[in-house]
Amino acid sequence: MHDRSSYLEAVSRLRTYDYHYHVLDEPLVGDSQYDDELARLKASEKAHPEWLVSHSPTQTVGFSALAQFDKSTHHQPMLSLDNAFDAASLVAWYERGLTRLRKDHHLASPPRINCEPKLDGVAINLRYEAGVLVQAATRGDGSTGEDITLNAKTLRALPHQLQNGPWPASIEIRGEVFMPRKGFDAMNRRLAATGLKTFVNPRNAAAGSLRQLDPKVTASRPLDLYVYGAGAVVGDLDAATHSETLAQFERWGLPVNPETRCVDSIEAAEAYYEYLSRRRAELSYEIDGIVYKVDEHQWQRELGAVAKSPRWAIARKFPAQEAATQ
Numbered sequence: 643m644h645d646r647s648s649y650l651e652a653v654s655r656l657r658t659y660d661y662h663y664h665v666l667d668e669p670l671v672g673d674s675q676y677d678d679e680l681a682r683l684k685a686s687e688k689a690h691p692e693w694l695v696s697h698s699p700t701q702t703v704g705f706s707a708l709a710q711f712d713k714s715t716h717h718q719p720m721l722s723l724d725n726a727f728d729a730a731s732l733v734a735w736y737e738r739g740l741t742r743l744r745k746d747h748h749l750a751s752p753p754r755i756n757c758e759p760k761l762d763g764v765a766i767n768l769r770y771e772a773g774v775l776v777q778a779a780t781r782g783d784g785s786t787g788e789d790i791t792l793n794a795k796t797l798r799a800l801p802h803q804l805q806n807g808p809w810p811a812s813i814e815i816r817g818e819v820f821m822p823r824k825g826f827d828a829m830n831r832r833l834a835a836t837g838l839k840t841f842v843n844p845r846n847a848a849a850g851s852l853r854q855l856d857p858k859v860t861a862s863r864p865l866d867l868y869v870y871g872a873g874a875v876v877g878d879l880d881a882a883t884h885s886e887t888l889a890q891f892e893r894w895g896l897p898v899n900p901e902t903r904c905v906d907s908i909e910a911a912e913a914y915y916e917y918l919s920r921r922r923a924e925l926s927y928e929i930d931g932i933v934y935k936v937d938e939h940q941w942q943r944e945l946g947a948v949a950k951s952p953r954w955a956i957a958r959k960f961p962a963q964e965a966a967t968q
């Protein structure tokens with residue numbers, strides 16, 4: 643660098659590289675070019691200490707993100723799912739629910755089960771008021787997430803205005819943002835071709851892309867969305883079952899996964915598992931399982947959520963004793 647102004651230009655250029663790399667997660671240059679330019683900057687500052695400015699990248703330790711997302715509190719907490727890793731556990735889950743319901747009801751027919759692919763993406767909470775998308779947030783800790791409304795609005799699958807009313811005055815709609823395999827591979831090829839860091843898997847790519855501080859970067863990423871349930875509803879969601887709710891979502895213009903099925907027995911639910919595990923490799927997106935839900939809202943309400951168990955009490959269990967003498 644032969645004069646101070648070209649030194650100051652280099653400082654500004656490196657700070658721009660830093661912002662794109664650390665904040666936008668969208669590097670502008672490869673690591674080797676960045677290292678060369680930083681080395682030249684250090685050499686200039688050594689040769690001309692009187693040029694040094696405090697905002698030079700050589701003077702800043704680490705890199706704090708310039709801005710954060712606002713926080714957004716869900717009007718109804720976003721629950722997480724218990725896992726079943728084999729058929730017996732799935733049947734046990736269903737039997738437990740049947741036993742509980744049979745305590746207070748004569749069940750004319752067993753509760754129907756809605757079966758959905760569990761997408762390997764990022765959960766999102768959408769809030770529509772008077773049919774207009776007013777907020778989108780990540781799951782966060784289940785109660786409070788990050789407000790990523792501007793980023794969510796770049797999702798081509800997401801309507802900003804619901805169609806075919808009526809709809810409740812306010813409704814939270816939950817779904818999964820994901821990156822289809824083909825889009826993921828193409829994006830990684832582009833990043834690798836410019837010597838930039840690639841993503842390990844579509845889930846990380848979806849999370850990183852949805853949580854960009856610059857919505858333009860999110861818009862450039864091949865993200866997609868399926869919705870799968872409702873949170874807080876103000877007004878009337880006239881649907882007695884989950885499958886009716888999903889049909890309603892589709893009528894309103896929201897994307898619902900076409901592999902969703904409602905079945906009449908736990909055996910049919912198990913058959914669905916076999917069916918989808920065979921189809922898994924053909925799907926254009928990654929799934930990490932199936933979500934089974936009791937379909938009738940009345941039974942969902944009665945079964946409730948175990949998360950409501952008291953936080954202030956705990957049972958410390960003795961190891962199971964050897965089965966009593968038969």
Ligand SMILES: Cc1c[n+]2nc(N)[nH]c2nc1OC(C)C
Nearest residue numbers: 721722723758759760761870933
């Ligand atoms: C956490 C979650 C994830 N998923 N994914 C689907 N398809 N449905 C679904 N439901 C969830 O939670 C509700 C059962 C509350």
